[in-house]
Amino acid sequence: xxxxxxxxxxxxxxxxxxxxxxxxxxxxxxxxxxxxxxxxxxxxxxxxxxxxxxxxxxxxxxxxxxxxxxxxxxxxxxxxxxxxxxxxxxxxxxxxxxxxxxxxxxxxxxxxxxxxxxxxxxxxxxxxxxxxxxxxxxxxxxxxxxxxxxxxxxxxxxxxxxxxxxxxxxxxxxxxxxxxxxxxxxxxxxxxxxxxxxxxxxxxxxxxxxxxxxxxxxxxxxxxxxxxxxxxxxxxxxxxxxxxxxxxxxxxxxxxxxxxxxxxxxxxxxxxxxxxxxxxxxxxxxxxxxxxxxxxxxxxxxxxxxxxxxxxxxxxxxxxxxxxxxxxxxxxxxxxxxxxxxxxxxxxxxxxxxxxxxxxxxxxxxxxxxxxxxxxxxxxxxxxxxxxxxxxxxxxxxxxxxxxxxxxxxxxxxxxxxxxxxxxxxxxxxxxxxxxxxxxxxxxxxxxxxxxxxxxxx
Numbered sequence: 001x002x003x004x005x006x007x008x009x010x011x012x013x014x015x016x017x018x019x020x021x022x023x024x025x026x027x028x029x030x031x032x033x034x035x036x037x038x039x040x041x042x043x044x045x046x047x048x049x050x051x052x053x054x055x056x057x058x059x060x061x062x063x064x065x066x067x068x069x070x071x072x073x074x075x076x077x078x079x080x081x082x083x084x085x086x087x088x089x090x091x092x093x094x095x096x097x098x099x100x101x102x103x104x105x106x107x108x109x110x111x112x113x114x115x116x117x118x119x120x121x122x123x124x125x126x127x128x129x130x131x132x133x134x135x136x137x138x139x140x141x142x143x144x145x146x147x148x149x150x151x152x153x154x155x156x157x158x159x160x161x162x163x164x165x166x167x168x169x170x171x172x173x174x175x176x177x178x179x180x181x182x183x184x185x186x187x188x189x190x191x192x193x194x195x196x197x198x199x200x201x202x203x204x205x206x207x208x209x210x211x212x213x214x215x216x217x218x219x220x221x222x223x224x225x226x227x228x229x230x231x232x233x234x235x236x237x238x239x240x241x242x243x244x245x246x247x248x249x250x251x252x253x254x255x256x257x258x259x260x261x262x263x264x265x266x267x268x269x270x271x272x273x274x275x276x277x278x279x280x281x282x283x284x285x286x287x288x289x290x291x292x293x294x295x296x297x298x299x300x301x302x303x304x305x306x307x308x309x310x311x312x313x314x315x316x317x318x319x320x321x322x323x324x325x326x327x328x329x330x331x332x333x334x335x336x337x338x339x340x341x342x343x344x345x346x347x348x349x350x351x352x353x354x355x356x357x358x359x360x361x362x363x364x365x366x367x368x369x370x371x372x373x374x375x376x377x378x379x380x381x382x383x384x385x386x387x388x389x390x391x392x393x394x395x396x397x398x399x400x401x402x403x404x405x406x407x408x409x410x411x412x413x414x415x416x417x418x419x420x421x422x423x424x425x426x427x428x429x430x431x432x433x434x435x436x437x438x439x440x441x442x443x444x445x446x447x448x449x450x451x452x453x454x455x456x457x458x
Contacts, residue, residue: 050259050263051275055252055256056276058394059414060278060415062246064243067240067242068240068243068244068247072154075107075110075157077112079167079216080168080216080217081109082111082166083102083105083106084113085116085224089121089130091129092406092410093410095140096140100244100245102181102224104244107154108196108200109222112157112159113157113159115137115146115159117135117136117137118139119131119134123381126293126333127297140384142251145247145248147159149249168218169221171217172219173218174212176223177221177223179206179222184199184203192229192451192454196231196232233455242417245414245458251384254384254387257369269327278395279436283396284327284328284397285328285397285399286329286396286398286399287399287400288332288399288400288407289330290401291307292334295405299404304404306446312402315441317348323397325360328361329393345360346360393408398436399411399412399436399438400439402439403431403445409452410456412436412439413453419434419435421434431449
């Protein structure tokens with residue numbers, strides 16, 4: 001028997017051994033659990049820091065208010081004059097620019113402004129952008145950021161939530177006066193107004209012809225209607241052109257979703273992404289495909305070369321090969337187009353027709369966001385989802401889009417702030433080509449090219 005000779009010694013030793021063994025086992029379990037908890041906490045902390053840093057980078061550099069203040073200081077604001085910018089329509093690029101242009105005219109006129117609004121695109125027919133359904137600024141943009149930044153940049157300008165909040169509005173002289181920004185120069189060249197500095201004088205003369213006089217006790221309400229790329233954005237200087245667009249920031253939830261897309265890209269494909277930098281080299285390629293129904297209907301493929309899928313794809317493929325990047329982030333409002341693009345790119349690379357054979361991965365925001373994030377993304381509208389794409393494409397190592405859409409122009413012009421080139425075509429013959437972005441093709445490839453270079457605030 002085990003305990004027959006010295007029972008108490010053996011039994012005591014065995015008991016101690018069992019206690020030690022179980023203590024170690026219990027310690028190991030607790031230690032392993034602690035490690036797991038710590039590791040998960042560390043990952044959550046790292047993700048939180050990444051998201052916070054990435055959300056802070058929406059432009060190449062933070063806003064510098066000095067150029068905006070200099071322009072506003074010359075405006076001579078006056079009480080009793082109110083401008084509104086209602087039901088601006090189009091995609092992100094055009095709506096954003098229309099709002100900025102309306103604010104710029106209000107500064108010229110020396111009046112207050114109501115927080116702008118926009119027209120809601122028809123969800124069942126995305127070609128229908130001029131609906132009668134009005135949505136507020138925060139449908140796409142950060143309302144409070146707009147108010148705060150415009151107030152900081154233009155402290156003389158008063159900003160109101162509603163027309164009814166304007167002092168003595170019920171005593172206004174008459175119903176709102178409709179005005180189009182370029183009606184004082186209807187024959188201006190494609191580059192924009194020849195004499196934007198004279199707009200205030202022309203505006204005051206126009207008011208006089210309406211037999212109205214701006215007075216605090218009898219306000220004048222001017223409703224600025226939509227015109228198209230007629231304001232030469234660099235007339236106030238390059239610094240103003242660079243900074244003015246920063247008064248409009250995309251809504252927080254879309255900026256957070258874009259930051260989460262970047263985090264997933266970093267985790268799975270692009271470890272070189274730096275959330276504090278606007279553009280990380282050697283991370284991923286940004287591809288904007290403009291082949292949705294509204295685009296093909298507006299720019300018919302029989303006339304517009306890059307409305308043809310094959311031609312648009314081919315330009316993107318050759319640029320992907322040139323950059324050597326292996327992760328391709330694709331933005332398109334048509335998933336079928338993305339699927340065809342991925343299949344054809346894989347076939348092209350596998351066939352050996354490219355300069356080198358390599359594996360590439362094509363991803364979209366839908367591939368990278370899962371669970372609650374994916375459900376949140378799916379709850380957004382066509383234009384709201386495009387905000388996420390805009391921000392991710394803006395951060396890409398290399399970017400390409402077409403010339404007949406304001407969306408890629410907006411991205412490319414914003415990125416150009418980081419370029420070593422002052423002009424847009426120093427690296428080649430494309431309409432825009434710098435070390436970060438390409439707007440594909442030459443003027444001869446398009447029936448006409450809208451003056452985005454002259455009329456878009458980055």
